[in-house]
Amino acid sequence: MVQSRWNDAEAAEYCRRYAACGGGLALRVYTSRLIGRDPDLVLHGGGNTSVKATARDLLGRELAVLHVKGSGSDLGAVEPAGLPAVRLAPLRELRALRELSDQAMVDAVRGALLDSRAPNPSVETLLHAFLPHAFVDHTHADAILALTDQPTADQHLRAVYGDEVAVLPWIMPGFPLAQAVAAAYEAHPQCRGIVLKKHGLFTFGATARESYERTIELVDRAERYLQR
Numbered sequence: 121m122v123q124s125r126w127n128d129a130e131a132a133e134y135c136r137r138y139a140a141c142g143g144g145l146a147l148r149v150y151t152s153r154l155i156g157r158d159p160d161l162v163l164h165g166g167g168n169t170s171v172k173a174t175a176r177d178l179l180g181r182e183l184a185v186l187h188v189k190g191s192g193s194d195l196g197a198v199e200p201a202g203l204p205a206v207r208l209a210p211l212r213e214l215r216a217l218r219e220l221s222d223q224a225m226v227d228a229v230r231g232a233l234l235d236s237r238a239p240n241p242s243v244e245t246l247l248h249a250f251l252p253h254a255f256v257d258h259t260h261a262d263a264i265l266a267l268t269d270q271p272t273a274d275q276h277l278r279a280v281y282g283d284e285v286a287v288l289p290w291i292m293p294g295f296p297l298a299q300a301v302a303a304a305y306e307a308h309p310q311c312r313g314i315v316l317k318k319h320g321l322f323t324f325g326a327t328a329r330e331s332y333e334r335t336i337e338l339v340d341r342a343e344r345y346l347q348r
């Protein structure tokens with residue numbers, strides 16, 4: 121069974137260790153590792169997380185950025201460099217498009233990197249960019265898959281969550297999924313998370329702890345239902 125492994129002393133230690141990165145990214149590293157080390161939430165290399173923050177350009181101007189998991193790193197051992205920064209504004213503008221090929225999306229995301237040597241940001245980068253919350257956590261939790269990998273998924277989801285989560289059918293990760301998740305959130309702004317059938321869960325929050333503990337809470341409810 122999943123449980124919150126948040127610990128105030130550990131969180132403070134991450135803030136000290138990664139003080140140069142800013143508190144948001146330091147705590148993003150902390151809760152990303154908590155998620156990545158729990159095999160009930162993600163398998164090795166799976167899942168992705170992000171935090172919105174600010175950075176300075178070469179002229180010293182402040183700009184909004186998204187730190188999002190890059191390819192090739194495992195959440196359980198992620199370092200700040202494994203969460204490369206992309207400029208938020210040009211990525212959010214892509215919301216206006218109706219279609220975007222995978223190649224054009226990769227080009228746009230790589231073009232928004234602050235560091236040209238950074239790893240490729242997650243294929244789910246636009247999804248993280250389109251959601252307004254500071255912290256976004258994405259897992260492939262076993263209990264969510266167990267509920268949704270069956271024809272009666274909607275009935276089970278309603279029994280577990282009522283209308284507290286938004287639910288989407290399976291959609292190929294990339295631009296269509298990013299658009300669908302943003303629209304689902306906007307249609308249901310009070311939701312505690314978004315369940316993607318046969319794929320996983322998105323939660324979000326104003327703080328690292330809030331987003332992480334929403335993941336734990338929603339997965340815990342699914343586990344308890346499955347036990348019954």
Ligand code: ZN
Nearest residue numbers: 167258319320
């Ligand atoms: Zn995923």
